[in-house]
Amino acid sequence: MLSSNILLSLVSLVATTTSAGKVFTGAAYTVNTLAVGNSAEGKFTLSFLVKDPEPLAPTTATCGTTWTGPxxxxxxxxxxxxxxxxxxxxxxxxxxxEIQVKHSYRDPSVGKPPQDKVTTFAQAAFSAPENLTCSDSSCTLTVKGSALLPVWAAVA
Structure with missing residues (x-):
């Protein structure tokens, strides 16, 4: 566990700087819709729409999963x-x-193929009543309508 924490810290430190020493300043991803629920049988569902405004590869993706139990x-x-x-x-x-999202795309400024791949990582916590409105068995984003996932690392 300790070695993985050290590795993540090192990757984060190295990944947020470029060879020119500039700090990576990617725009936050946006979650526009989100729904999470729990059935009486203990089946959880999560679905959300996320947008990365990255100028080289702007992307909107629908994401989701289901699982049973804790x-x-x-x-x-x-x-x-x-x-x-x-x-x-x-x-x-x-x-x-808490959700973490990663987006991979090609950036010719970091190298020639196949070394031109960049992956950015963003994450955010979701909780009621801060950014979720909940009933007995489901939650959605609050009336604000979106949540920001700040980019915390980029790896090239």
């Missing part, structure tokens, strides 16, 4: 758009969870 999926899950994946960093219940 053990939520922790692996990367592909969204309907092949270049976008997501995972749950944490899931206490439908009123308290």
């Amino acid at each position: 053990a939520f999926p922790t692996q990367w899950i592909p969204c309907e758009t092949n270049s976008v994946d997501f995972k749950l960093n944490s899931f206490k219940d439908i009123e308290d969870f």
